Amino acid sequence: xxxxxxxxxxxxxxxxxxxxxxxxxxxxxxxxxxxxxxxxxxxxxxxxxxxxxxxxxxxxxxxxxxxxxxxxxxxxxxxxxxxxxxxxxxxxxxxxxxxxxxxxxxxxxxxxxxxxxxxxxxxxxxxxxxxxxxxxxxxxxxxxxxxxxxxxxxxxxxxxxxxxxxxxxxxxxxxxxxxxxxxxxxxxxxxxxxxxxxxxxxxxxxxxxxxxxxxxxxxxxxxxxxxxxxxxxxxxxxxxxxxxxxxxxxxxxxxxxxxxxxxxxxxxxxxxxxxxxxxxxxxxxxxxxxxxxxxxxxxxxxxxxxxxxxxxxxxxxxxxxxxxxxxxxxx
Amino acid sequence: xxxxxxxxxxxxxxxxxxxxxxxxxxxxxxxxxxxxxxxxxxxxxxxxxxxxxxxxxxxxxxxxxxxxxxxxxxxxxxxxxxxxxxxxxxxxxxxxxxxxxxxxxxxxxxxxxxxxxxxxxxxxxxxxxxxxxxxxxxxxxxxxxxxxxxxxxxxxxxxxxxxxxxxxxxxxxxxxxxxxxxxxxxxxxxxxxxxxxxxxxxxxxxxxxxxxxxxxxxxxxxxxxxxxxxxxxxxxxxxxxxxxxxxxxxxxxxxxxxxxxxxxxxxxxxxxxxxxxxxxxxxxxxxxxxx
Numbered sequence: 001x002x003x004x005x006x007x008x009x010x011x012x013x014x015x016x017x018x019x020x021x022x023x024x025x026x027x028x029x030x031x032x033x034x035x036x037x038x039x040x041x042x043x044x045x046x047x048x049x050x051x052x053x054x055x056x057x058x059x060x061x062x063x064x065x066x067x068x069x070x071x072x073x074x075x076x077x078x079x080x081x082x083x084x085x086x087x088x089x090x091x092x093x094x095x096x097x098x099x100x101x102x103x104x105x106x107x108x109x110x111x112x113x114x115x116x117x118x119x120x121x122x123x124x125x126x127x128x129x130x131x132x133x134x135x136x137x138x139x140x141x142x143x144x145x146x147x148x149x150x151x152x153x154x155x156x157x158x159x160x161x162x163x164x165x166x167x168x169x170x171x172x173x174x175x176x177x178x179x180x181x182x183x184x185x186x187x188x189x190x191x192x193x194x195x196x197x198x199x200x201x202x203x204x205x206x207x208x209x210x211x212x213x214x215x216x217x218x219x220x221x222x223x224x225x226x227x228x229x230x231x232x233x234x235x236x237x238x239x240x241x242x243x244x245x246x247x248x249x250x251x252x253x254x255x256x257x258x259x260x261x262x263x264x265x266x267x268x269x270x271x272x273x274x275x276x277x278x279x280x281x282x283x284x285x286x287x288x289x290x291x292x293x294x295x296x297x298x299x300x301x302x303x304x305x306x307x308x309x310x311x312x313x314x315x316x317x318x319x320x321x322x323x324x325x326x327x328x329x330x331x
Numbered sequence: 332x333x334x335x336x337x338x339x340x341x342x343x344x345x346x347x348x349x350x351x352x353x354x355x356x357x358x359x360x361x362x363x364x365x366x367x368x369x370x371x372x373x374x375x376x377x378x379x380x381x382x383x384x385x386x387x388x389x390x391x392x393x394x395x396x397x398x399x400x401x402x403x404x405x406x407x408x409x410x411x412x413x414x415x416x417x418x419x420x421x422x423x424x425x426x427x428x429x430x431x432x433x434x435x436x437x438x439x440x441x442x443x444x445x446x447x448x449x450x451x452x453x454x455x456x457x458x459x460x461x462x463x464x465x466x467x468x469x470x471x472x473x474x475x476x477x478x479x480x481x482x483x484x485x486x487x488x489x490x491x492x493x494x495x496x497x498x499x500x501x502x503x504x505x506x507x508x509x510x511x512x513x514x515x516x517x518x519x520x521x522x523x524x525x526x527x528x529x530x531x532x533x534x535x536x537x538x539x540x541x542x543x544x545x546x547x548x549x550x551x552x553x554x555x556x557x558x559x560x561x562x563x564x565x566x567x568x569x570x571x572x573x574x575x576x577x578x579x580x581x582x583x584x585x586x587x588x589x590x591x592x593x594x595x596x597x598x599x600x601x602x603x604x605x606x607x608x609x610x611x612x613x614x615x616x617x618x619x620x621x622x
Contacts, residue, residue: 118607119606125424125427129561129602130599130606132554136550136554136599258434265428297435297439308418308429
């Protein structure tokens with residue numbers, strides 16, 4: 001049996017980014033409310049909000065790979081780790097955060113290109129396998145190269161940056177800094193997807209073969225989408241290192257990648273805001289549902305299967321699905 | 332030189348286990364277009380089933396057969412009915428994601444329900460080793476080689492020589508034509524799922540003594556099964572064994588001569604080289620793309 005080259009989960013025809021004033025106003029209210037939320041929280045709550053932002057950067061990048069290029073990456077946590085270690089090692093050596101950030105981003109972009117190139121020449125979702133193996137390999141390197149990465153002991157005492165002379169050492173300023181950076185990154189991705197050049201990504205999502213026949217080089221665009229996705233994870237990694245102050249290989253294992261992938265899909269891959277829902281599910285919900293412990297993830301696995309059977313477009317496709325059912329019910 | 336030969340022999344033995352898991356993976360892909368990302372968990376589950384049967388006092392052979400049946404029912408019939416059949420019409424990706432969800436469910440369910448400990452598992456073969464021409468071979472390696480190799484060859488003969496086997500291949504090559512020729516495609520697909528369940532139990536029996544039985548043991552074996560299948564050629568059953576053996580041998584050599592820490596990375600490197608130089612796999616044939 002042949003598989004069609006790159007099947008996308010849902011391909012309803014809609015603009016790449018929702019653009020209506022009410023939605024924009026709504027988004028602004030949500031963002032402001034979220035920005036003020038930690039004022040009423042203890043330091044762990046603030047930490048979780050910052051962590052949420054960090055993962056949001058990574059999953060927004062991942063959404064470009066899954067949702068728009070129709071490829072599955074099971075190595076997003078590895079790129080997060082590469083970014084985090086580059087930032088941590090550089091900052092421990094006394095280099096400033098703002099020098100390590102672009103370095104982490106560029107390194108992940110370049111590694112993404114190098115890893116994606118062989119895998120994307122052939123189809124059958126080989127990228128999923130390549131990234132899965134890559135994640136295992138990166139984990140081994142982080143654990144075994146003690147001289148550079150500190151092995152299982154990790155790297156401790158990673159400083160936080162200061163911006164225009166203002167120290168971001170305290171939790172609240174660092175959260176606002178991370179939130180602002182996340183919004184900037186999201187805006188950049190939104191701008192990218194709306195630019196004439198970036199519209200090819202939406203064409204790729206909606207119908208790869210049609211896009212190719214219209215002159216879009218699908219291999220190049222798929223590769224680029226994957227590399228940009230990896231780059232976002234690298235950026236997220238740098239913020240992660242500064243946020244937690246101590247990194248070891250554990251958060252960058254394959255399971256973390258798998259959860260990010262499933263989170264984005266559950267939220268709604270290829271939807272601009274799908275990663276927000278997905279990140280709530282994988283970062284915030286487990287904290288509220290602590291009493292369930294390991295069963296939470298088992299239940300999440302079942303939910304993923306159920307969702308694929310009944311709602312393959314993800315949670316954000318629910319309103320459309322209900323609407324179309326209502327229209328379908330009319331005589 | 333003696334070291335080298337011994338490493339190759341035990342590498343081949345380990346590789347045939349990867350080959351068995353990869354074979355089931357390849358068969359599923361051919362017969363139903365299912366890329367099963369839970370293949371590793373499909374090996375882990377029968378291992379726990381065998382532990383359970385051993386725990387209530389069954390001898391190893393009985394525990395194995397019981398686990399085989401459980402595996403065929405659960406990972407064969409139930410997997411097909413509950414997950415694959417409803418999802419096939421949505422295309423490849425939702426199914427792949429459902430198998431990823433399944434792998435999370437099985438792994439975390441075992442971790443939450445049974446625990447995160449690694450349990451020892453008895454070997455099906457006697458301990459000790461013997462020497463042929465100055466090369467020490469352990470009974471476990473020889474037994475693994477004979478059992479796994481025998482199963483792969485028997486399966487190959489079944490697929491090539493029997494009416495049912497040929498009908499299964501026909502379904503894999505061209506479902507529509509097979510249906511027109513009067514082959515019961517649904518039944519043939521079911522057979523493939525049953526075979527995959529049984530192969531998973533065999534792989535579990537062979538790998539559990541060295542890997543120990545643990546909720547995340549499937550991660551490594553699953554990854555190697557994917558890579559073995561692709562290296563050998565995704566659409567060739569023989570390829571799975573070749574890919575598995577290649578990984579097993581190279582892993583052993585790298586582990587000994589380069590660094591034991593990077594043994595697990597070998598499969599990825601071979602995989603990347605193969606898809607760069609020969610994307611259809613060592614024994615595979617290139618497939619056409621359907622619009």
